[in-house]
Amino acid sequence: MTIRPNALPTQEMTINMGPQHPSTHGVLRVILTTDGEVVTRAVPDIGYLHRGLEKIGERVTYAQFMPFTDRLDYLASMNCNCAWAWAVEKLAKIEVPERAEFLRVIVCELNRISSHLIAFGSYTADMGAFTPFLYGIREREKINDLFEMLCGARLTYNYARVGGVSGDAPPGFLEKTVEFLDYFAPKIEEYNELISYNKIFVHRLANVATVTAAEAVAYGLTGPSLRGSGVPFDLRKDEPYSVYPKFDFKVCVGTGERGTLGDCFDRYMVRINEMRESIRIIRQAVARIPDGPVLAKVPRVFKPPVGEVYFRSECPRGETGIYLVSDGTTNPFRLKIRTGSFVTMNIFEKVTRGLMIADIVAVIGSFDIILPEIDR
Amino acid sequence: MESLAISLVKAVPVLGAAPLWAVTLLLMVASAVVILVFALTFEGVGSLVLRKVAGDIQARIGPNRVGPNGILQFLADGVKLVLKEDIIPANADRFLFKLAPYFVFVGSFAAFVVVPFGVGLTAADLNIGIYYVMAVTSLVVVGILLAGWASNNKWALLGGMRAAAQIVSYEVPVGMALIPAVLIAGSLSLQDIVRSQGGGLGIFGWNLFHNPFTFFSFFLYFTAAQAETNQTPFDLPEAESELVSGYNVEYSGIRFGLFFLAEFGDMFIVAALATACFLGGWQIPFFNAAALPPVWGNLLSLGVFLTKAFLMVLVMMWVRWTLPRLRVDQLMRMAWKYLVPLTFVNLLGVSLWLLVFKGKGIPGMIASLFG
Amino acid sequence: MEAQAIFDTLKGKFGDAVVELKGEGCTPAFVVVVPASVKEIAMFLRDDPAFSFDSLMCLSGVDYKEKFAVAYHLHSMKHRHAIGVKAFLPRETPSIPTVDDVWPAANFQEREAFDLFGIVFEGSKDLRRILLPPDWEGHPLRKDYKYPDFYHGIKV
């Protein structure tokens, strides 16, 4: 198409997407420069939810910071709880009873399922299909019931403790967990039939915002976003922590089944498939959980040795790395939390160039970002 | 309308004293009021049903607090819409901003005039019925474009532009998909089209089963019409999750209510046209409603027509709560690469069929085989 | 590859630019380097096939009261080994070359360190405040940060 020399001059339009927008998953603001429907540049602006968690971390003790990790990624509080506990235990060299580790793995994987359910549900809602979202929420409520039984809260669990977990599984918890898994496993197939392979849905996601494997590694993508690009890297397998080496599970990677490798659809499918693997892990963990105490004898206020530790664990939204510098006092000297979503936002501007406005929504959903984790 | 007035004057001698034009005017006003009341009631009930269906499909209950089982919810919603503050953005083009909802409302309601509700229940049985519907529903696009422009909001503008592109594109397949029914009936009047689907063949007398091409025509029409009326999966002009709420993002109170009502009005028009053109309209299988006394015949056929139309509306809601939304380029591709060629092929097929088989459909041929 | 071996190689290549290896109490062990040569060392660590540290896990600023530090935690997808690199900066003029053209992942984390510590990354493509508003005064994660009472006339 040639441009007519006497055509009317056109100009690009700057649109503010967010911080109040239904599909930015919170208070993300994206400054869009558009040429009609085509986005020429999308710059993320973050920080609307900055609460200074790292600064708070410097004034509370190691044990007291636990409830704040609930607020790090509120859809996967258990994973953040456990990540903090593992990091501090590594720093202070605390041995954890095996039953506690099994319980942690069970709750982490349950929380991974519930977090992926939200990712799945909100993604479909972003794409215009509202019904699967409510199906996802319905299943998540059942997980919340389990957690409520275990620790008494439905959102901010605060379950892990430095040295173990806050309470043993109440009678009937493990049985109910298995019951839930039996109920939930066929639902994944139903989701796939309902929406995943729906022609419109596939068309919306396939070949959109492709990230190659090399780019994904260079930009520090982690978790499902990295695996969606075909990199089989999972911290649970490749840098094993806790009792994960004892379980048999598969690392799900994107295959490019409906488009190019590393597009939105691959990232989406990795999450769907990971739910199946989590079910497998939980089944094994429930079957093999040993008896014993669930909390090591750790004083409420303790002084870890001088030193520093960088510990990373596989959270539903990528690697949550905790960098702790201890000066030998009761409080952390410096605490830095590297979260999956924050680093992921780095690649956002690059992959969204030339997409359409509707695709911006698809990209945000496919990275499954969550704002409290970005802004901390 | 005039013929109706003459017959009315004959039936009721008291009216003979008044001039004929006055009686006609009176009838016009009366039928307008009746249609408006019907449309508003439908929209109220429709919104309630929509939410109930959504609730059922989404494994929840839906509205159930206002009145028994929530059946008065639509009244509560209506009262709320009327009482809410009517906000006009400071930088909006006030005149156009106020004008836009009326365009949309009028465009959607004027189409009710020709809907064949029953044997004799049509406000105006125009001999260009289908063209008339196509023409007045096009007013909606003007209203939406105005709303998008006048709001002085970028999201609204995008929604308006999307709507304009979408509705104009989808007019083509919608029109093309309706023409087979016109060809079979040999008339553009909706009443004629309905009448042509009667006879002793029962439901096989419907245009839907006339021949394979009309069968496809129905689905093509249904798909394209969903797009023309901005229903999911083609609700791009509103696109809650992308454009926040699209062209009506700045509207509130009763002005928003007008958009809302027009949306349901469009929904009914699509269902009514599909019913009239493909599903036999008010025709009752194996039963001639026109032969009954006028009152009973009309009531019965009205019931049948509304049942069919409501079933179509239910299907539209069902689709709406199942499918995700297309992207704007895919929407255009669907119109011009899929629906337009397919409807043309269909039209050609129907024309050839009618030419070759002398206007007979498959059921008709089978019936004549068995005597 | 072990931290000691990495350190030895780096020491052999860069000499005085590589100061020391700290392994005790630190996981992963980290190599202390002088800030000016961070970029060359980073390039080398990324490109040398024996190391191929292709991913920057974490970049953090640390305020040691008398000086600042920037800590890089690197990981290699190929060899599956990790190392920390740390550079100490003077408190008065905290500035260090950027590594965002070595690892693109560094950009946001450098912006964060700039925002919360005031560490300047020279040559960065886009060094703006990221978490705090552009007109915020001070760098909150510094140990001597005083909480402001008001922000734009609003009580904090």
Added chain:
Amino acid sequence: MGLKDYMNNIVEAVVTTAKGMRITARYGVDPKEEVTLQYPEERWEIPERYRGFLHNDIKKCTACTMCVKVCPVDCISLESVRGADKKMVLAFYDINIGRCMYCGLCVEACPVKSLKHTSGYEKASEVRGELILHFIEEDAAEIKARVARQVAEAAAKAAEAAKAAEAAKPAPLPSEAAKAAVVDPKPAKAEAAKGETKE
């Protein structure tokens, strides 16, 4: 795009739509699938470990201030005075449930298990002050005065007893003893903190 792809696209779109609609229809017609809980009328079963509002059993409480120290958001405040029998007497014990994040650390820290989570979760108020739970209704100043009086009386008694036993030694002034008994919460905190780090 060949004709085959073209037709495939149409068929696939129709088939996948039909599949999805089958599932939604199943949910639509099956009333058993409705999971909504009609909240004010129906309520879910509160599990035993539910972390609702905090409640402090004042009779058991020893005013050890462990809860105050462990609370990450400082939502518990208390003041206590040393009573006549050397035990701490609470002057006031307040929990700001508007600030509380229901983490449960204080409940775990409580050595006498007087602090507990209840199953309560409904409390909305238009006034922030109403979100502060006062567990001692009596006025703090009155309690302090009463305890001081008791301490003074006890001291006087002790002094008399001491006088009777050892008439040679002078007894300390009662008012001074009372003053010393009113413990400032801050030093108590520091003391307890020391004890804690030791274990």
